[in-house]
Amino acid sequence: MDSRNVRLAVIPGDGIGTEVVTEGLKVLEAVGTKVETTTYDLGAGRYHRTGEVLPDVVLDELRGYDAILLGAVGDPSVPPGILERELLLKLRFELDHYVNLRPVKLFPGVATPLGGSRPEDIDMVVIREGTEGLYAGAGGVLRRGTPYEIATQESLNTAYGVERVVRYAFEKALGRPRRKLSLIHKTNVLTYAGDLWARTVDRVSLEYPDVTTDYYHIDAASMFFVTQPERFDVIVTDNLFGDIITDLGAAVAGGIGLAASGNINPDRTAPSMFEPVHGSAPDIAGQGKADPTATILSVAMLLDHLGLTEEAARVEKAVAEDLVERQAARASRTTREIGDDITARVAG
Amino acid sequence: MDSRNVRLAVIPGDGIGTEVVTEGLKVLEAVGTKVETTTYDLGAGRYHRTGEVLPDVVLDELRGYDAILLGAVGDPSVPPGILERELLLKLRFELDHYVNLRPVKLFPGVATPLGGSRPEDIDMVVIREGTEGLYAGAGGVLRRGTPYEIATQESLNTAYGVERVVRYAFEKALGRPRRKLSLIHKTNVLTYAGDLWARTVDRVSLEYPDVTTDYYHIDAASMFFVTQPERFDVIVTDNLFGDIITDLGAAVAGGIGLAASGNINPDRTAPSMFEPVHGSAPDIAGQGKADPTATILSVAMLLDHLGLTEEAARVEKAVAEDLVERQAARASRTTREIGDDITARVAG
Numbered sequence: 001m002d003s004r005n006v007r008l009a010v011i012p013g014d015g016i017g018t019e020v021v022t023e024g025l026k027v028l029e030a031v032g033t034k035v036e037t038t039t040y041d042l043g044a045g046r047y048h049r050t051g052e053v054l055p056d057v058v059l060d061e062l063r064g065y066d067a068i069l070l071g072a073v074g075d076p077s078v079p080p081g082i083l084e085r086e087l088l089l090k091l092r093f094e095l096d097h098y099v100n101l102r103p104v105k106l107f108p109g110v111a112t113p114l115g116g117s118r119p120e121d122i123d124m125v126v127i128r129e130g131t132e133g134l135y136a137g138a139g140g141v142l143r144r145g146t147p148y149e150i151a152t153q154e155s156l157n158t159a160y161g162v163e164r165v166v167r168y169a170f171e172k173a174l175g176r177p178r179r180k181l182s183l184i185h186k187t188n189v190l191t192y193a194g195d196l197w198a199r200t201v202d203r204v205s206l207e208y209p210d211v212t213t214d215y216y217h218i219d220a221a222s223m224f225f226v227t228q229p230e231r232f233d234v235i236v237t238d239n240l241f242g243d244i245i246t247d248l249g250a251a252v253a254g255g256i257g258l259a260a261s262g263n264i265n266p267d268r269t270a271p272s273m274f275e276p277v278h279g280s281a282p283d284i285a286g287q288g289k290a291d292p293t294a295t296i297l298s299v300a301m302l303l304d305h306l307g308l309t310e311e312a313a314r315v316e317k318a319v320a321e322d323l324v325e326r327q328a329a330r331a332s333r334t335t336r337e338i339g340d341d342i343t344a345r346v347a348g
Numbered sequence: 349m350d351s352r353n354v355r356l357a358v359i360p361g362d363g364i365g366t367e368v369v370t371e372g373l374k375v376l377e378a379v380g381t382k383v384e385t386t387t388y389d390l391g392a393g394r395y396h397r398t399g400e401v402l403p404d405v406v407l408d409e410l411r412g413y414d415a416i417l418l419g420a421v422g423d424p425s426v427p428p429g430i431l432e433r434e435l436l437l438k439l440r441f442e443l444d445h446y447v448n449l450r451p452v453k454l455f456p457g458v459a460t461p462l463g464g465s466r467p468e469d470i471d472m473v474v475i476r477e478g479t480e481g482l483y484a485g486a487g488g489v490l491r492r493g494t495p496y497e498i499a500t501q502e503s504l505n506t507a508y509g510v511e512r513v514v515r516y517a518f519e520k521a522l523g524r525p526r527r528k529l530s531l532i533h534k535t536n537v538l539t540y541a542g543d544l545w546a547r548t549v550d551r552v553s554l555e556y557p558d559v560t561t562d563y564y565h566i567d568a569a570s571m572f573f574v575t576q577p578e579r580f581d582v583i584v585t586d587n588l589f590g591d592i593i594t595d596l597g598a599a600v601a602g603g604i605g606l607a608a609s610g611n612i613n614p615d616r617t618a619p620s621m622f623e624p625v626h627g628s629a630p631d632i633a634g635q636g637k638a639d640p641t642a643t644i645l646s647v648a649m650l651l652d653h654l655g656l657t658e659e660a661a662r663v664e665k666a667v668a669e670d671l672v673e674r675q676a677a678r679a680s681r682t683t684r685e686i687g688d689d690i691t692a693r694v695a696g
């Protein structure tokens with residue numbers, strides 16, 4: 001891959017997805033990197049028109065890009081699970097996005113619902129496993145709709161899958177000033193999976209004497225996210241706990257409008273995918289009300305992943321400055337205005 | 349059962365468990381109800397001394413009481429899962445505590461970490477399923493300790509188990525002014541179990557036209573607990589999601605020191621068990637630092653469950669008054685002092 005000429009697949013998706021992606025691409029262009037984008041029409045719209053969710057040929061094409069930028073997919077008109085399982089999660093699983101990287105960071109100037117917290121208290125990175133656990137889709141149903149119905153869901157966890165994400169987390173922790181890694185799980189109830197996770201962290205930690213580790217049950221961790229977020233630096237956790245804790249993290253760090261994420265394949269056997277944590281928000285779609293900041297921060301993560309570190313830093317700095325200014329501003333801006341303002345800072 | 353002569357089994361447990369239970373019993377006595385208590389030595393202490401966790405004969409004896417009051421069990425010296433699975437969860441499962449009732453209520457005078465929330469914003473009841481889901485203990489491990497290890501955990505959900513707790517939740521919602529019931533699950537990923545839960549709520553809702561229902565994914569719900577707790581009135585959810593959301597609820601409602609819970613068998617085929625949500629907190633055990641309020645509020649739930657509604661209300665009122673006064677007080681009180689003060693109010 002020639003990092004100066006990025007081939008990017010773009011999946012705007014549904015609802016506000018298209019709006020925020022437009023702004024993300026504007027910022028990406030302003031960075032000065034040569035990017036060739038190809039847009040893929042996937043999501044609720046295509047599903048309703050054609051019945052297709054993610055045709056195999058599209059999936060194969062997507063494999064050929066340097067990275068993927070996704071807005072958001074989903075609409076209440078589609079039964080729950082279809083777009084999630086057959087599009088979003090299928091991409092994460094097929095492209096082996098075993099690291100779901102989600103920074104939880106309170107930028108200066110941003111209001112948090114936590115009365116007593118300051119930016120230096122909320123600065124963590126959550127590394128959520130992306131290809132195993134309860135997200136594997138294992139399970140089934142018997143006697144559906146009868147009084148004798150039984151429905152199961154199975155969490156699948158492998159040494160292979162856990163170790164690779166744990167190693168990634170240790171490396172991440174090593175690169176940060178606090179060098180602290182917390183495992184979040186529920187080892188006292190999910191004894192089989194919890195034991196595998198805890199043993200893996202213990203074993204790998206021997207190779208990282210400079211990284212301090214600790215452990216929290218998911219229930220206690222949820223509490224501490226609200227009462228003492230400063231406990232956390234780097235977090236590693238499974239797919240479902242990571243899903244929950246990163247939405248909670250987004251809430252304490254100023255809201256889902258700012259939460260970025262990367263679905264990363266660290267081995268680079270397939271493109272990584274970057275997307276805001278928020279959904280398609282059909283209730284505010286088409287009104288220019290969506291905050292494109294999460295997508296723009298996801299673009300920064302994308303640049304960073306492609307080795308364009310300086311460019312990534314420039315985008316993050318532009319966002320940080322915009323957020324400080326937002327605090328003082330009286331009028332609220334449209335999606336496009338926020339995008340334009342951040343673009344101007346990046347370009348300038 | 350003669351409700352004027354309550355036969356109560358008491359399991360003080362480990363760490364601060366014994367300290368808070370002492371205060372809970374003091375309050376119970378002050379209420380004026382005739383209570384005959386029998387104390388059971390169960391927990392980490394007994395496990396270390398005898399290797400026993402919950403002998404069958406003890407379990408059988410416990411079945412004979414009107415109710416059980418538990419402090420907290422657990423100690424870091426016991427491997428994770430042993431006391432949880434073989435004592436705490438065994439009691440919940442064997443005594444068919446299919447309703448785990450956990451109020452999340454911000455009392456006036458209590459500080460919440462949420463800057464903008466007032467008592468009227470945080471007043472909900474979480475009904476957590478107690479006998480199914482990932483807590484069933486289903487799962488296994490293959491090739492433990494090798495690079496080929498696989499560990500599974502299975503969530504078991506039945507129409508029988510889901511319907512009975514959902515019905516309880518609708519009844520609870522009907523008895524509250526807002527008459528609102530929210531289901532929390534993750535139907536878009538846990539499609540089999542989620543479908544059973546969602547269908548059950550939809551079906552039973554037809555019998556409760558006066559109750560409004562809505563639905564939240566667990567990740568979104570976690571966010572709203574922090575940003576808009578006023579969305580929730582009564583919540584029904586599965587065992588694991590209920591575990592997480594009630595700790596988060598405790599955090600936003602002033603901390604784990606105030607969070608009460610009832611493990612309830614609504615059919616009264618076995619005694620219900622009341623316990624604070626907090627654990628044994630070995631780090632502060634024996635120092636008189638534990639807050640007995642959660643246990644005292646659990647005693648109020650116990651009284652209510654036994655039909656002693658007026659007595660329950662008296663205890664809750666005494667706690668509410670104590671909490672208002674706490675705000676103004678300068679010195680912090682010991683476990684015993686808090687217990688004494690609340691006891692005096694109940695007696696007076």
Ligand SMILES: CC(C)[C@H](C(=O)O)[C@@H](O)C(=O)O
Pocket residue numbers: 084088089243277536537567
């Ligand atoms: C839409 C859903 C499948 C997804 C998830 O649960 O992973 C979302 O909540 C997220 O966090 O990216």
Ligand SMILES: CC(C)[C@H](C(=O)O)[C@@H](O)C(=O)O
Pocket residue numbers: 188189219432436437591625
């Ligand atoms: C100790 C543990 C097994 C228990 C649970 O997970 O239910 C606790 O966290 C609780 O919420 O009562």
